[in-house]
Structures are given as C-alpha cells and as structure tokens.
Amino acid sequence: MKKVLQIASAFIGIIIGAGFASGQEILQYFTSFGLIGTIAVVIATALFAYIGMILTRLGSRMQANNHSDVIYKISGRFIGIVIDYILVAVLIGVGVVMIAGGGSTLQQQFGLPFWVGALLMVILISVAAVNNVSRVVNIIGSITPFLIVSVILVAIYTVATMDGSLSQLSTIAAQQPKALPNWALSAINYVSFNIAVGASMAIVMGGDEKNEKIAAWGGLAGGLGIGVLILLSHYAILANIEAVAGYDMPMLKIVDDLSPVLGFIYSLILYGMVFNTGLSMFYSFGARFAHTGTKKFKVITIGSIVAGFGLSFVGFTSLVSIFYPLFGYLGLVLSTVLIIASFRMKKYKAIAEEKVA
Numbered sequence: 435m436k437k438v439l440q441i442a443s444a445f446i447g448i449i450i451g452a453g454f455a456s457g458q459e460i461l462q463y464f465t466s467f468g469l470i471g472t473i474a475v476v477i478a479t480a481l482f483a484y485i486g487m488i489l490t491r492l493g494s495r496m497q498a499n500n501h502s503d504v505i506y507k508i509s510g511r512f513i514g515i516v517i518d519y520i521l522v523a524v525l526i527g528v529g530v531v532m533i534a535g536g537g538s539t540l541q542q543q544f545g546l547p548f549w550v551g552a553l554l555m556v557i558l559i560s561v562a563a564v565n566n567v568s569r570v571v572n573i574i575g576s577i578t579p580f581l582i583v584s585v586i587l588v589a590i591y592t593v594a595t596m597d598g599s600l601s602q603l604s605t606i607a608a609q610q611p612k613a614l615p616n617w618a619l620s621a622i623n624y625v626s627f628n629i630a631v632g633a634s635m636a637i638v639m640g641g642d643e644k645n646e647k648i649a650a651w652g653g654l655a656g657g658l659g660i661g662v663l664i665l666l667s668h669y670a671i672l673a674n675i676e677a678v679a680g681y682d683m684p685m686l687k688i689v690d691d692l693s694p695v696l697g698f699i700y701s702l703i704l705y706g707m708v709f710n711t712g713l714s715m716f717y718s719f720g721a722r723f724a725h726t727g728t729k730k731f732k733v734i735t736i737g738s739i740v741a742g743f744g745l746s747f748v749g750f751t752s753l754v755s756i757f758y759p760l761f762g763y764l765g766l767v768l769s770t771v772l773i774i775a776s777f778r779m780k781k782y783k784a785i786a787e788e789k790v791a
Contacts, residue, residue, distance in 0.1 A: 437643065441652025444639055445486055446659045447578045448632040452535050452708040453528075455581050457678070457685030458754050460667045462613040463624045465675065468604030474621035475668055479661025481625040483654050485769060488776045489633060490653030493640025501634040505768075508775040517771065520764045524630045525719040526738055527757040532712030533559075533739075534746035534753050538682040539708060543690065543701040548747070551705075556743045558709055563717045563739070564732045577706045582663065584700060588688055589666035596673035607675045611751075613759050623762030629772070630765030634718070682750045716742070 453459040464471035464478075498504045501521075506514035536555030537548040596603070614620040636653065643649040671684050677691060678684035686704055690697025720726070720735030746753070 437645075437648050438651045438655055441490060441639060441643065441649060442655035442659055445490070445632070445636055445653055445656030446582070446663070448635045448639075449482070449628050449656075449660050450578065450582065450663060451631075451711040452532055452704070453711070453754065453758070454663070454667070455585075455685065455704050455707045456535060456539075456683045456750075457667060457671055457688070458682060458751060459624070459758065460664060461671050461678070461684050462611060462755060462758075463620050464617075464664065464668045465607050465671045466610040466612040467617040467620065468608045468672075469600060470604075470617050471607075471668060471672075472665070474617040475661065475665045477618065477621040478625050478664060479658060481622065481657075481769075482628075482660045483657030484776075485625065485629055485772055486636065486653035486657035486660075487650045488653070488772045489629075489636040490640030490643070490656075491646055491650040492772075492775060493637040494643050494646045494649035496641070497644070498637050498641035501637045504637050505633075505771075508778075509771045513767070513771065517768050520761075520767060521630060521634065522719065522722055523764065524627075524761045525715045525722070526742070527761055528631060529712055529715035529719065529738065530742040530745045531750065531753045531757055532708050532715065533742045534748070534750040535682075535708040536705060536712070537746060538750040539686065539701055539705050542681060542683050542686060543697065552743060552746050555705075555709060555712060556739055559712050559716055560736055560739050562709075562713050563720065563735050577703050577710075581703055581707060584689070584703065585663055585667055585670070585685070588685070588692070589670040591692070592670045592673045592688060600672070603672055603675050606679070607672055610675070610679060611755060613755055622766070623759055625762075626765035626769040627758050627762035628765075629769055630761055633768060633772075 464474050467474060492498070492504055492508065496504055496507070502514075502518070505517050509517060533552050533555050537550070537552030540546045540551030540554070541548050612620070614623055640649040640653065643652070667685065670688060671678060674684075674688050674691070678687045681687045683704065686697065686700055689700040716735055716739050717726075719738055720731045723734050724731035748756070
C-alpha cells in the first residue's frame with residue numbers, strides 16, 4: 435500500500451502544476467459551465483484514473499527508463515514521430531504560459547508591472563536550467579503538498595461560508611470565458627492535454643516499479659486523487675465566482691480575500707510552482723535536441739526561454755485559452771494510442787521479456 439500511495443502522490447505532483455494552482459485552468463475548463471461542470475469533472479476523473487493506470491502499468495511492464503521506447507512500441511514509427519513532435523510542442527508552449535504566469539502572479543498580488551515578474555521568471559529558469567540546479571528543483575517540488583493542503587482547506591471553507599445559492603452562482607459562472615464550447619469535450623480535452631504534459635515522467639515512474647500491479651494501482655489512485663482536487667477547486671471558484679471573475683489567478687484572489695498574509699504565502703507557493711513547471715518544460719525541450727550540459731544545450735534552452743519571454747506578453751489568460759485547448763486536441767492522439775494499448779498488454783509483456791532475455 436505504501437508504494438501505491440507513493441506512486442499516486444508522484445503522479446498527482448506531475449499533473450497538478452502551476453496552471454492548476456492558479457485556478458485559471460479549472461475556471462476555463464470546468465467552472466465556466468456552472469454546475470454542469472461537475473459532470474465534466476467526473477468524466478475527467480475517470481479518464482485520469484484509467485489513463486494514469488495505463489501509463490504506469492506500461493512503464494512497469496516494459497521496465498522503461500525513458501518514454502520514447504514505450505511510445506514507439508505502442509504506436510509504431512509514423513505515429514510515434516507525430517506524438518514525439520506533439521510532446522515537443524507541448525513543452526515549449528507550456529513553458530511560454532509559465533513565464534506569463536510569473537508575470538501575472540506578481541502583478542496581481544503586488545501590483546508590479548507584468549514584465550517584472552516575467553523577466554524574473556526568465557532569469558530564474560535560465561540560471562537553473564544551464565547549471566542543472568537539482569537541489570532548487572527538489573526544494574520547489576516539495577511545495578506541492580502545501581499546495582494540495584491549501585486547495586483542500588480553501589475549498590472546504592469557501593463552500594461552507596458562501597453567499598447565494600449554487601444555481602445563482604452557476605448562472606454567473608456560465609458567463610465567464612470558456613476553453614471550449616462543450617462541457618464534455620472540455621473534460622476530454624483537459625485530460626488529453628495534461629496527459630501529454632505528464633506522460634513521459636509517468637512512464638518512467640512506472641518503469642521504476644517492478645511489480646506491475648502496484649504500478650497500475652498507483653496510477654489509478656493518482657488519477658482519482660487528481661479528480662478530487664479538481665472537484666474541490668471547481669467548487670471553491672464557483673462559490674467565489676463574483677469575486678474572482680476577470681482575475682488571471684482565481685485561487686490566489688480567493689486566498690488573498692481570506693487573509694492578505696495567507697495571500698502572500700500562497701503567491702510564493704504559486705510562483706514556485708510556476709518556476710518548477712517552467713523549468714521542467716524548457717529543460718526537457720533543450721534535452722530533446724542536445725545532451726544536457728553541452729554548449730548546444732545551453733544555446734537551445736536559453737534561446738527558447740528568451741523567445742518565450744517575448745510570447746508571454748500575449749497574457750496568461752489568453753495563452754491558456756489558446757495553447758491548452760490546442761495541445762488538448764493534439765494530445766488526443768496520445769490518449770487514443772494509450773487506450774488502444776491497454777487492450778494489447780500481452781503483446782507488450784512479450785516484448786519486455788525479450789528485452790530482459
């Protein structure tokens with residue numbers, strides 16, 4: 435059970451990043467549909483649980499130490515190349531969104547110009563990426579449990595003390611910008627986008643566990659945990675929809691309204707999550723085209739970060755509404771391949787046995 439929970443918490447950490455922490459993802463994908471958004475959350479939870487189980491199970495069965503071997507074996511060379519490039523596009527796209535998120539966080543909380551927070555984020559990511567500061571990443575990664583606890587407590591408190599009926603709040607929520615026009619499509623798109631972001635690490639994580647059943651249960655439990663957190667965030671934002679409408683960081687606004695001190699603390703947690711996600715994206719992007727630590731790697735990584743800084747001025751909310759649905763559609767290719775692969779597990783076991791032999 436301990437190993438199952440470890441895998442589950444790690445999977446949650448992979449998926450629950452800066453976009454979730456800001457609340458903007460949840461607002462556009464779920465809360466903007468009002469109460470019916472809850473049904474979308476249920477659909478998303480089921481998909482996260484099933485695909486999470488597939489990813490960790492495949493990784494364990496094939497004893498994978500990177501995602502490429504698994505992706506090419508389950509999809510073939512042509513589709514494998516398509517998925518590979520989709521993952522590369524997701525890396526740079528989400529990286530850009532994170533730079534914008536850094537600018538929006540400091541602008542909303544401290545009233546600083548957008549470019550100040552964005553530039554600081556660029557500097558922090560650049561320094562960490564070219565120097566491979568793993569200790570910094572580990573420190574920031576340790577913030578994730580505090581984020582999860584914060585979301586749970588805020589959701590419970592805001593729902594318990596909300597003014598007005600859920601039906602009235604639902605009407606107001608339905609007037610907010612939506613990532614997609616349909617709630618069911620929105621749920622599927624959200625899952626496929628996040629799976630595209632977290633597939634690589636989830637596969638490798640499963641590969642570290644020799645017991646396939648433990649790996650599968652870990653992925654399943656992690657997916658269910660993600661669903662619970664989405665549901666809590668959805669209702670927290672819905673209960674405060676009048677206050678957070680128009681803000682780039684809805685969850686930060688909720689916490690700040692509760693207490694300026696808590697808002698300050700949450701802004702630091704949020705900025706840390708943005709940094710962690712951004713660093714992961716740009717570092718992985720550079721590593722895709724060059725060996726880490728080499729001059730070529732540094733040039734590619736820094737160049738992509740600088741380009742991301744320029745694109746970040748489109749704005750955090752706008753970038754989320756543009757990039758995330760697009761990557762969600764592209765990620766459907768990967769999600770479909772994974773679901774098909776779940777019915778061909780015996781074949782992959784034979785491949786794994788040949789690999790060991």
